[in-house]
Amino acid sequence: MVIVESAGISDVGRKRKGNEDSLFVDDELGLYVVADGMGGHQAGEVASSLVVKTMRDYMKQFKNNDDVGELAYTDKTLSRDANRLMSGVHLSNQVVHQISNSKTGYRGMGSTISAAYFTADTFIVANVGDSPIYLIRNSSVETLSVPHTVIAEQMAINPDAKFGKPFQHMLTRAMGIEKTVKPDICEVQCFKNDILVLASDGLSDKVAPKEVLDIADNRSPHKTCQMLVDLANERGGDDNITIIVLKVKAIRHEKSGIAGFFSRIIAG
Amino acid sequence: MPTLTLKFKKDSTKIREYQLERGQSVSIGRLDSNDIVIENLAVSGHHAKIDWAGNGFLLTDLKSKNGTFVNDQLAISHWLKQSDIITIGKHILIFEYAAGEAQPDKGDQKMGETMVMDTGKYRSMLAKNVSSITSQVDGGEKTGVLSFLSGGEGEVELTKKLTKIGKNASSDIVVKGFFVGQTAATVSKRPDGYYLSYVGGFSKPKVNGQAVKESVGLKPFDMIEIGSAKMQFVHKT
Numbered sequence: 001m002v003i004v005e006s007a008g009i010s011d012v013g014r015k016r017k018g019n020e021d022s023l024f025v026d027d028e029l030g031l032y033v034v035a036d037g038m039g040g041h042q043a044g045e046v047a048s049s050l051v052v053k054t055m056r057d058y059m060k061q062f063k064n065n066d067d068v069g070e071l072a073y074t075d076k077t078l079s080r081d082a083n084r085l086m087s088g089v090h091l092s093n094q095v096v097h098q099i100s101n102s103k104t105g106y107r108g109m110g111s112t113i114s115a116a117y118f119t120a121d122t123f124i125v126a127n128v129g130d131s132p133i134y135l136i137r138n139s140s141v142e143t144l145s146v147p148h149t150v151i152a153e154q155m156a157i158n159p160d161a162k163f164g165k166p167f168q169h170m171l172t173r174a175m176g177i178e179k180t181v182k183p184d185i186c187e188v189q190c191f192k193n194d195i196l197v198l199a200s201d202g203l204s205d206k207v208a209p210k211e212v213l214d215i216a217d218n219r220s221p222h223k224t225c226q227m228l229v230d231l232a233n234e235r236g237g238d239d240n241i242t243i244i245v246l247k248v249k250a251i252r253h254e255k256s257g258i259a260g261f262f263s264r265i266i267a268g
Numbered sequence: 269m270p271t272l273t274l275k276f277k278k279d280s281t282k283i284r285e286y287q288l289e290r291g292q293s294v295s296i297g298r299l300d301s302n303d304i305v306i307e308n309l310a311v312s313g314h315h316a317k318i319d320w321a322g323n324g325f326l327l328t329d330l331k332s333k334n335g336t337f338v339n340d341q342l343a344i345s346h347w348l349k350q351s352d353i354i355t356i357g358k359h360i361l362i363f364e365y366a367a368g369e370a371q372p373d374k375g376d377q378k379m380g381e382t383m384v385m386d387t388g389k390y391r392s393m394l395a396k397n398v399s400s401i402t403s404q405v406d407g408g409e410k411t412g413v414l415s416f417l418s419g420g421e422g423e424v425e426l427t428k429k430l431t432k433i434g435k436n437a438s439s440d441i442v443v444k445g446f447f448v449g450q451t452a453a454t455v456s457k458r459p460d461g462y463y464l465s466y467v468g469g470f471s472k473p474k475v476n477g478q479a480v481k482e483s484v485g486l487k488p489f490d491m492i493e494i495g496s497a498k499m500q501f502v503h504k505t
Binding site: 038076077078079082104105107108110121122137138142143144145146170171172173174177184185186187188189191253 | 291292293319321384427428429430454456457458459460463465466467468482483
């Protein structure tokens with residue numbers, strides 16, 4: 001199993017009255033979620049907290065329990081654990097969608113989701129929307145999430161396209177808007193000292209990935225969170241800022257026998 | 269509160285006036301269950317609706333038989349602006365804000381907020397880029413393939429997000445060799461390409477002759493050696 005040192009923080013920022021972001025950090029489940037809600041009159045808050053709570057409650061059943069029956073629907077290109085995470089995301093989407101249709105005040109509410117889930121020796125990240133997930137490894141930073149924004153998707157098609165301000169925060173996918181949702185997901189082999197950063201766009205609008213790398217490298221997750229929030233606030237704090245920082249302290253291989261013993265010595 | 273004025277043809281007198289409330293939806297159609305009922309056979313049972321979305325009113329055609337037009341343009345979904353003329357069958361609805369009322373187009377103070385793009389609007393935007401999209405599909409996400417040079421036969425398409433290579437029979441690619449780990453390596457599909465990572469076993473996987481201690485990005489034609497197996501990484505053509 002992967003031993004993770006984690007820290008999470010959610011800050012209202014300098015301009016907004018309420019905080020529409022939600023986060024979830026649980027080292028025992030190995031599950032970490034950032035959700036950035038949208039929709040007026042507290043609906044954004046409702047949407048993001050529904051996402052986070054549904055993920056938590058759904059993923060709990062897999063804890064220390066390998067006997068859980070097969071999922072009804074599985075994607076063959078994904079591992080067992082990736083399928084579980086995926087199905088949690090689908091369920092959260094359905095929950096938000098249903099609630100949004102149940103009350104006029106909630107109509108049209110939605111949320112992003114960025115989730116990381118640790119398995120025995122890998123981690124899986126999934127996202128819908130524009131909350132980024134960064135992997136910092138060997139002093140370089142890589143974005144593991146796929147931004148579902150009009151600008152990012154149009155830029156991929158036509159790099160010269162120009163977009164006005166209205167498109168800046170225009171998402172092409174979000175949780176709760178439609179009955180089904182298609183998250184992007186990837187599974188990555190985990191190594192000691194890997195750092196994962198999950199954040200809401202309150203951070204990524206203000207702080208570049210390279211700057212996240214410089215701050216996170218050689219600092220504790222807790223300190224990194226605090227410094228990143230402070231930096232985003234210094235630069236205006238226009239939106240809510242939510243950050244989870246995860247650092248891989250060790251990977252305990254559950255291999256037994258002489259081969260495992262030797263490979264550990266060699267690898268160590 | 270904006271109003272919708274219903275008329276039969278442009279220059280005739282108004283039939284009725286409807287108030288639109290922020291935060292509420294209004295349905296338009298021939299059937300009595302609609303908020304705005306237009307009794308005319310050119311109008312579908314449930315023809316269109318207007319929703320308060322974000323900070324403006326959004327008109328959506330509900331796949332009506334004869335279509336909904338705004339200012340003589342066919343509309344699937346449309347953000348209503350001051351004095352827009354909606355044509356449904358032979359009837360028209362004129363959208364007007366009350367005097368002095370804040371209009372979304374004029375005050376874009378809320379534009380900093382995150383919104384989800386209306387799919388209809390997005391599709392029409394995409395349609396303009398159809399030619400470039402097709403080229404995007406060609407040059408877009410490529411499926412990687414590991415093709416055996418020795419120690420195995422054929423090729424393996426890397427469609428999985430995480431492909432396991434090792435001695436263990438449950439691996440996606442089984443390779444032989446005494447020093448090869450049960451799971452020797454994994455290939456993970458990430459947004460910017462494929463990565464090969466070392467997992468376990470005495471012998472580390474090699475990419476282009478270099479032992480991989482952790483993880484490397486794969487480029488087309490990279491040579492991968494794991495135990496007795498030699499494979500080449502290519503993009504599927």
